[in-house]
Amino acid sequence: MTVFRCRMSIISRLFLGLLLVSALLSLVPGGEAYGAEPKVVRVEPVVRNGRLEIDADIEFELNQQLRDAAQRGVPLYFTADLTMTQERWWWFDKPLVDASRTWRVVYNALTRQWRAGVGELSFPVASLDDAMSVIRHIRNWSVADAGDFDEGVLYGGQLRLRLDTSLLPRPFQVNALNSSSWAQGTPWTDFSFTLSGKEKDPS
Numbered sequence: 001m002t003v004f005r006c007r008m009s010i011i012s013r014l015f016l017g018l019l020l021v022s023a024l025l026s027l028v029p030g031g032e033a034y035g036a037e038p039k040v041v042r043v044e045p046v047v048r049n050g051r052l053e054i055d056a057d058i059e060f061e062l063n064q065q066l067r068d069a070a071q072r073g074v075p076l077y078f079t080a081d082l083t084m085t086q087e088r089w090w091w092f093d094k095p096l097v098d099a100s101r102t103w104r105v106v107y108n109a110l111t112r113q114w115r116a117g118v119g120e121l122s123f124p125v126a127s128l129d130d131a132m133s134v135i136r137h138i139r140n141w142s143v144a145d146a147g148d149f150d151e152g153v154l155y156g157g158q159l160r161l162r163l164d165t166s167l168l169p170r171p172f173q174v175n176a177l178n179s180s181s182w183a184q185g186t187p188w189t190d191f192s193f194t195l196s197g198k199e200k201d202p203s
């Protein structure tokens with residue numbers, strides 16, 4: 001009887017220990033989160049040299065799984081999607097701009113160098129965080145001819161930034177379909193603007 005009670009006591013302790021470890025692990029942040037939820041915090045349409053350009057600031061932190069993948073040399077692609085419309089009270093809004101811009105971030109393990117850029121054009125950066133800073137702070141994105149917009153008219157737009165898993169190497173595309181860690185992106189963010197005559201013709 002004493003041996004039986006002793007065994008039951010050991011089993012009970014092991015069981016309670018496993019429950020405690022499980023509870024502690026559930027409190028430890030995993031690969032699903034790393035910082036705040038991504039969001040667009042500022043969108044500013046600006047006319048420069050007769051072109052309408054977009055400057056924007058975005059909060060976008062990579063979760064640990066994506067950081068680990070990037071540090072192993074997996075290229076990451078980020079796409080900004082932009083739409084602009086003019087409201088029409090008698091019909092659907094008139095579409096004016098439907099544009100996208102894609103950045104590529106990659107680490108070369110042989111040279112130990114990070115690179116970031118748009119399309120085939122890239123430049124060296126010191127770290128993954130520096131590469132993400134380029135993407136978080138969109139500048140001088142030319143999207144339309146300023147002459148396509150009328151003075152004093154209110155225009156609307158939407159902007160979002162997303163991890164573009166469609167451009168990942170195929171094995172990682174499959175992994176992305178089965179893991180929420182790869183489904184990172186901001187929601188669509190609305191903005192509105194008008195152009196003055198001085199903006200359209202600064203001379």
